[in-house]
Amino acid sequence: xxxxxxxxxxxxxxxxxxxxxxxxxxxxxxxxxxxxxxxxxxxxxxxxxxxxxxxxxxxxxxxxxxxxxxxxxxxxxxxxxxxxxxxxxxxxxxxxxxxxxxxxxxxxxxxxxxxxxxxxxxxxxxxxxxxxxxxxxxxxxxxxxxxxxxxxxxxxxxxxxxxxxxxxxxxxxxxxxxxxxxxxxxxxxxxxxxxxxxxxxxxxxxxxxxxxxxxxxxxxxxxxxxxxxxxxxxxxxxxxxxxxxxxxxxxxxxxxxxxxxxxxxxxxxxxxxxxxxxxxxxxxxxxx
Amino acid sequence: xxxxxxxxxxxxxxxxxxxxxxxxxxxxxxxxxxxxxxxxxxxxxxxxxxxxxxxxxxxxxxxxxxxxxxxxxxxxxxxxxxxxxxxxxxxxxxxxxxxxxxxxxxxxxxxxxxxxxxxxxxxxxxxxxxxxxxxxxxxxxxxxxxxxxxxxxxxxxxxxxxxxxxxxxxxxxxxxxxxxxxxxxxxxxxxxxxxxxxxxxxxxxxxxxxxxxxxxxxxxxxxxxxxxxxxxxxxxxxxxxxxxxxxxxxxxxxxxxxxxxxxxxxxxxxxxxxxxxxxxxxxxxxxx
Numbered sequence: 001x002x003x004x005x006x007x008x009x010x011x012x013x014x015x016x017x018x019x020x021x022x023x024x025x026x027x028x029x030x031x032x033x034x035x036x037x038x039x040x041x042x043x044x045x046x047x048x049x050x051x052x053x054x055x056x057x058x059x060x061x062x063x064x065x066x067x068x069x070x071x072x073x074x075x076x077x078x079x080x081x082x083x084x085x086x087x088x089x090x091x092x093x094x095x096x097x098x099x100x101x102x103x104x105x106x107x108x109x110x111x112x113x114x115x116x117x118x119x120x121x122x123x124x125x126x127x128x129x130x131x132x133x134x135x136x137x138x139x140x141x142x143x144x145x146x147x148x149x150x151x152x153x154x155x156x157x158x159x160x161x162x163x164x165x166x167x168x169x170x171x172x173x174x175x176x177x178x179x180x181x182x183x184x185x186x187x188x189x190x191x192x193x194x195x196x197x198x199x200x201x202x203x204x205x206x207x208x209x210x211x212x213x214x215x216x217x218x219x220x221x222x223x224x225x226x227x228x229x230x231x232x233x234x235x236x237x238x239x240x241x242x243x244x245x246x247x248x249x250x251x252x253x254x255x256x257x258x259x260x261x262x263x264x265x266x267x268x269x270x271x272x273x274x275x276x277x278x279x280x281x282x283x284x285x286x287x288x
Numbered sequence: 289x290x291x292x293x294x295x296x297x298x299x300x301x302x303x304x305x306x307x308x309x310x311x312x313x314x315x316x317x318x319x320x321x322x323x324x325x326x327x328x329x330x331x332x333x334x335x336x337x338x339x340x341x342x343x344x345x346x347x348x349x350x351x352x353x354x355x356x357x358x359x360x361x362x363x364x365x366x367x368x369x370x371x372x373x374x375x376x377x378x379x380x381x382x383x384x385x386x387x388x389x390x391x392x393x394x395x396x397x398x399x400x401x402x403x404x405x406x407x408x409x410x411x412x413x414x415x416x417x418x419x420x421x422x423x424x425x426x427x428x429x430x431x432x433x434x435x436x437x438x439x440x441x442x443x444x445x446x447x448x449x450x451x452x453x454x455x456x457x458x459x460x461x462x463x464x465x466x467x468x469x470x471x472x473x474x475x476x477x478x479x480x481x482x483x484x485x486x487x488x489x490x491x492x493x494x495x496x497x498x499x500x501x502x503x504x505x506x507x508x509x510x511x512x513x514x515x516x517x518x519x520x521x522x523x524x525x526x527x528x529x530x531x532x533x534x535x536x537x538x539x540x541x542x543x544x545x546x547x548x549x550x551x552x553x554x555x556x557x558x559x560x561x562x563x564x565x566x567x568x569x570x571x572x573x574x575x576x
Binding site: 111117128156160223224 | 485
């Protein structure tokens with residue numbers, strides 16, 4: 001297992017972590033100033049600054065992308081809706097390729113309409129069929145663009161509205177079905193916030209192996225958690241045994257970035273952005 | 289699959305559903321007045337009225353217990369703490385036997401101290417060992433008292449503080465380890481709020497079978513869910529396909545009560561208790 005205590009060579013910042021403080025161009029500069037070598041930006045943050053400007057700034061700072069957030073949201077209750085999702089995922093693949101991302105992260109979607117508060121049906125099995133078909137179609141395009149797709153299982157509390165793939169086992173079943181040759185074109189993003197509770201986590205990480213482990217996200221689970229979406233903790237402030245799980249991931253062959261992704265409306269999003277990045281660096285060294 | 293549309297013969301009320309409105313003696317009377325044949329009370333509600341008084345009132349009304357809430361909370365960071373939990377579970381078994389409950393429901397506990405906001409360690413595997421050992425010890429006593437134990441897998445969002453058994457698969461693995469003969473002494477409580485999202489649900493319900501399916505709890509998952517604990521919905525108001533899952537449970541041999549358990553600080557707990565019970569009856573017939 002790599003020693004993270006001496007430096008932050010393998011720290012990546014998911015830019016949602018300081019999205020409340022800064023636009024993406026400033027985030028890139030602030031990361032560069034601190035010797036942070038990688039980020040993972042969100043599409044809306046890229047769009048706000050401009051894709052080409054972001055690409056240029058990444059080149060000039062030498063910062064790379066541990067991932068790009070995000071594709072997915074495949075389920076729909078009409079054929080038109082499913083097609084719109086596929087079109088949007090192609091654009092996401094293109095953007096990720098322009099930015100030379102390590103992978104496009106897929107948050108696969110839940111029941112159609114649920115994220116807007118108006119679920120159109122109760123058939124989670126149908127949503128899962130849409131997800132499988134959507135990934136299959138997107139994978140074909142992503143292969144041609146050389147962009148790996150990383151399915152991110154989300155915590156089961158998001159099954160209705162954000163992602164109906166909620167365990168690493170389920171995500172890997174999809175990978176095995178759609179990419180049986182383990183080509184590297186399809187894998188998973190292991191975000192500890194979503195999977196830490198799973199009694200099968202160690203076994204499924206081993207099953208994933210190097211070819212499927214495309215991204216590794218960290219933050220912490222706070223006790224109590226006061227908000228289902230925006231109360232994630234800084235590493236070390238909660239109850240996830242992060243070093244133990246990182247050990248499993250690295251034993252399986254993962255050797256990439258440890259990406260910090262914290263949504264925190266009442267705490268970290270209210271602090272100075274520089275303080276947040278400095279905390280990420282310090283906790284990366286002490287608690288990851 | 290049984291037809292629930294014509295009457296509420298198989299409705300049970302988990303008494304937490306109207307705990308904000310009435311003490312348990314009143315709840316029993318109000319259920320009796322509506323022809324509700326079963327309830328599942330909580331220990332604190334029983335204690336507030338008195339165990340013998342409750343037993344007497346149950347006999348006089350003919351209401352039976354679909355379950356008793358609850359034993360469990362096994363993990364502790366000291367041997368004394370684990371022993372205290374075992375002692376308390378013995379008392380819960382005795383109370384359940386006095387009330388002639390169909391089973392004692394086990395909410396197994398999470399990280400020691402977490403429910404009080406002060407987790408004593410981060411080792412969920414250790415908590416799971418405490419749970420296995422605690423159930424094993426309690427099972428021995430419960431067998432002698434003739435009281436079946438029902439492990440209730442809780443939603444993964446409660447893994448840290450309430451229960452570190454979060455899937456039906458995990459609960460059934462424990463059953464197989466501790467009661468390989470499928471004696472009926474150990475099984476599961478399937479609460480749809482906790483397990484609806486699981487892609488392996490149908491398969492695990494079939495695996496459980498009649499001997500392991502000791503209780504069936506219903507309510508609904510609201511979109512959006514505004515509180516992690518107390519924002520459960522009335523059946524039909526959310527996105528769980530309840531009839532489909534009841535079909536699986538009955539196909540596996542379950543023929544007992546459908547128990548309504550709704551924690552709802554901002555809605556149902558604010559309404560008149562009679563209105564809530566009447567809604568439970570109506571939704572039992574239309575949406576379960």
